[in-house]
Amino acid sequence: MSPGVFLYKRLTRLISTSVPLNFRTSQSLFAEPLKKKKRIDPAVTKAREERRRKRIEKQIRRLEKGTRQLKPIEECEIPLEIVKNNDRIRSRQEDSSRVIGLFKSWAAYKYKQSLRDATMVDRILYSQQLALDRLKMESPELYLSAVQVDESLLPFVTSGPTETPPVVGYDSPDGEYIDISKKWDD
Amino acid sequence: MSAVSLERKPLITRDLNKFELEIANLMQKIEVEKSHKSDFEIRQENDKKKAESKVFSESDLDQAAQQTAQDFLDLSTEELQHFKQASRVGGDQENNYRTTKRALDRNLLLLVSEKVGDKEMWILPQGKRKEGETLRDTAERVLKDKCGNLLKAKFLGNAPCGFYKYKYPKAKQGETMGAKIFFFKAQILDGNVELNGGPCQDFHWATRREMEKLPHEYLKAIRLFLIDEEH
Numbered sequence: 536m537s538p539g540v541f542l543y544k545r546l547t548r549l550i551s552t553s554v555p556l557n558f559r560t561s562q563s564l565f566a567e568p569l570k571k572k573k574r575i576d577p578a579v580t581k582a583r584e585e586r587r588r589k590r591i592e593k594q595i596r597r598l599e600k601g602t603r604q605l606k607p608i609e610e611c612e613i614p615l616e617i618v619k620n621n622d623r624i625r626s627r628q629e630d631s632s633r634v635i636g637l638f639k640s641w642a643a644y645k646y647k648q649s650l651r652d653a654t655m656v657d658r659i660l661y662s663q664q665l666a667l668d669r670l671k672m673e674s675p676e677l678y679l680s681a682v683q684v685d686e687s688l689l690p691f692v693t694s695g696p697t698e699t700p701p702v703v704g705y706d707s708p709d710g711e712y713i714d715i716s717k718k719w720d721d
Numbered sequence: 722m723s724a725v726s727l728e729r730k731p732l733i734t735r736d737l738n739k740f741e742l743e744i745a746n747l748m749q750k751i752e753v754e755k756s757h758k759s760d761f762e763i764r765q766e767n768d769k770k771k772a773e774s775k776v777f778s779e780s781d782l783d784q785a786a787q788q789t790a791q792d793f794l795d796l797s798t799e800e801l802q803h804f805k806q807a808s809r810v811g812g813d814q815e816n817n818y819r820t821t822k823r824a825l826d827r828n829l830l831l832l833v834s835e836k837v838g839d840k841e842m843w844i845l846p847q848g849k850r851k852e853g854e855t856l857r858d859t860a861e862r863v864l865k866d867k868c869g870n871l872l873k874a875k876f877l878g879n880a881p882c883g884f885y886k887y888k889y890p891k892a893k894q895g896e897t898m899g900a901k902i903f904f905f906k907a908q909i910l911d912g913n914v915e916l917n918g919g920p921c922q923d924f925h926w927a928t929r930r931e932m933e934k935l936p937h938e939y940l941k942a943i944r945l946f947l948i949d950e951e952h
Contacts, residue, residue: 623757634747641744648951655949659882662946666884666903670856673901680855681880688878696731700807700825 609717722900723859724847726882726943727874727907729821729829729926733809735951736826765790818925821913827928828950831914832935833867834923838890841922843934845943847902856881860905868924869915877906885942904946 617623671678737745758766768790814822821829832843848863850856857879864874881903888899914924925934929950932940 617757623763625754625756625758627754637744637747640740644740651949659946659948662883663880666881669884669886669901670881670903677856681857683879685876685878696734696826698734699809700732702805702807 722847722849722902723856723863723881724845724902724904725831725860725864725874725907726845726904726946727831727864727868727909729831729909731827732825734826761790761793765794818927818931819914821909821926823926824928828948829926829928830932830947831868831909832925832927832932833914833921834925835867835921842936843925844936844939845904846921855879856903857905860907864907867919867921869917869919871912871915872909873911874907874909877908882906883942883946885939887938904943906946 667678667681670681809825814820815824817823823829831846833846834841834843835846836842837844846863846867848859848866850859851862854862857876861876864872883904884901885904886899886901889897914921916922916924925931927934929947932943935943
């Protein structure tokens with residue numbers, strides 16, 4: 536007996552393939568088997584699409600309506616009574632040539648006035664610039680302190696002039712304050 | 722040197738001149754013509770119509786007890802007459818140069834009479850700068866020293882608004898030839914000048930037309946930074 540035959544015999548004794556060992560190889564698939572495609576009626580899909588579009592359109596319309604509707608300001612609205620009736624309108628004369636002439640000379644008057652004001656502002660600015668220039672020549676330190684912003688003047692508040700001077704010691708009567716403005720939801 | 726140009730701004734509006742008045746009346750007329758009749762005017766008209774149609778029915782007699790538009794107008798006019806407005810002219814104060822309650826529609830500038838060299842002169846309150854002061858500090862100190870503590874003023878900024886320089890007379894010229902004055906603008910808030918034995922002899926709240934008291938060249942330098950009045 537050759538050694539090769541001996542080895543074979545030993546191997547067959549150890550591993551038996553004829554006996555069922557429940558050891559089987561199966562096909563590898565790497566995916567789920569495909570489901571059977573359901574058939575949908577094209578009319579149904581069409582209706583579904585339509586419904587979705589309508590819903591979105593409705594939402595858009597609602598949004599647009601919301602932006603158009605503003606909170607009414609009653610003080611700025613003309614009362615219906617005035618719009619409807621004409622009996623409140625006064626008779627009005629046409630502008631005579633005298634009135635037109637007056638307006639023309641008024642325009643000329645205001646023009647001259649504004650020109651005068653502009654020259655006045657120029658003159659005042661010139662005076663200040665002259666003073667600052669002279670100060671710079673005199674002492675740079677003083678100049679630097681002069682060009683600082685005066686914070687106490689900001690914000691600038693001023694009042695008057697009025698038509699008549701204030702009445703000294705006038706006790707202004709307190710009016711009653713009733714808030715009648717309507718409440719509006721946001 | 723710093724000087725203060727202390728002003729009292731106009732408290733009331735200026736009178737309109739003849740042309741402005743004409744235009745104002747015209748605009749008023751046009752505005753009334755363009756306007757709609759008010760509820761009160763409608764009421765007045767209705768009352769008038771009712772009075773003209775002399776047919777009185779029972780219901781009219783009941784309503785006669787109610788207040789008519791004319792009654793309402795009379796009542797309102799009476800109420801208005803009870804309210805007394807302050808006068809636009811200062812009355813007897815008008816010629817008192819030392820009060821700020823005169824010429825209410827004008828700008829008033831504070832002038833002081835002071836000895837400069839050996840001459841008495843009308844000038845703006847001024848003084849020499851001390852070491853370590855800014856010019857604005859000097860201006861504020863000068864105003865306090867010369868016009869007392871009762872005067873409250875608001876200074877308009879750190880920068881000088883005007884400049885003037887003059888030479889001392891020959892006899893006085895020593896190390897320095899003359900003086901340079903930097904003007905600062907201020908507005909009076911409250912109070913008035915108190916002299917009580919200070920360096921100033923007299924003071925004057927001057928309208929633009931009364932400024933001729935100042936030396937000619939000095940006045941020219943001041944006019945450069947003052948706001949004009951129209952009439």
